[in-house]
Amino acid sequence: MDNEHLRQAYVTMRLIRQFEETVVTLVNRNEIPGVAHEYIGQEAVATGVCAALGPDDVLTSTHRGHGHLIARGADLNRMFAELMARESGLNRGRGGSMHLADVSLGIYGANGIVAAGAPFAAGAAWVPGPSGPRVAVAFFGDGALNQGVLLETFNLAAA
Ligand SMILES: Cc1ncc(C[n+]2csc(CCOP(=O)(O)OP(=O)(O)O)c2C)c(N)n1
Incomplete structure (x- = not known):
């Protein structure tokens, strides 16, 4: 990675952290209904993996998926709207945190x-x-x- 890519990676990591800190604030104010698991502390994982993906590649996420979506370039306003159960959300406010998806970006969904x-x-x-052939990334935690x-x-996959 050259300096510009490293700078961009740092910006993405900071963006994820800032998004998640705002999520915590909104959850504590009861403005986000239901459960939202934050990605704080794992910012570099999503950022590094997504930096290596091409435009046709796809990913699947977890119950802790906000960072994966942000690193892949999902629209932040629509993500917030989704968390707040609004019609303008990424998935029309029907899915919430654990079902965030944007197939147009190859994000085949968070998953509870x-x-x-x-x-x-x-x-x-x-x-x-x-x-042609594409890469598919499956993020998962050690609990998986x-x-x-x-x-x-x-x-x-091996077979
Ligand atoms: C099949 C299944 N079993 C149990 C649960 C309940 N559950 C939700 S999060 C979680 C822990 C997952 O651990 P890990 O994958 O390491 O992710 P972390 O939350 O620690 O980041 C469990 C057991 C679930 N959602 N799905």
Whole structure:
């Protein structure tokens, strides 16, 4: 990475942190209904991975997915609107934090079920993108490692 890419990566990490600190404030004020898991402390993971993706590549996220969406370039206003259950939200306010998605950016969704994003990513990788083979990233936490679906997906992907 050259200096400009490093600077951009730092801006993205700061943006994620600032977004999440605002989310915490809004949750504490009861302006965000339901549950929202913050990505504070993991900013570099989403930023580094998404910096390596091309425009046709896709990702699946987790129950802690705001940072993945921000690093992939999702619209911040529409993300906030989604968290606040507004019609103008990324998913018309129907999904909330754990179902944020923007297929137009290759974001195949946050997912409240631990490890459940992995098979979606494997399926997406199976189908060629608009300009040929593409990368599909499945983000997951260590809590996903004893989930059968994750290991079955690894097996399928390797096979
Ligand atoms: C299949 C499934 N089992 C249990 C849960 C309840 N649950 C929600 S978050 C979580 C912990 C996940 O740990 P990890 O993937 O390491 O992510 P972290 O929240 O620690 O960042 C659990 C067990 C769930 N959502 N889905």
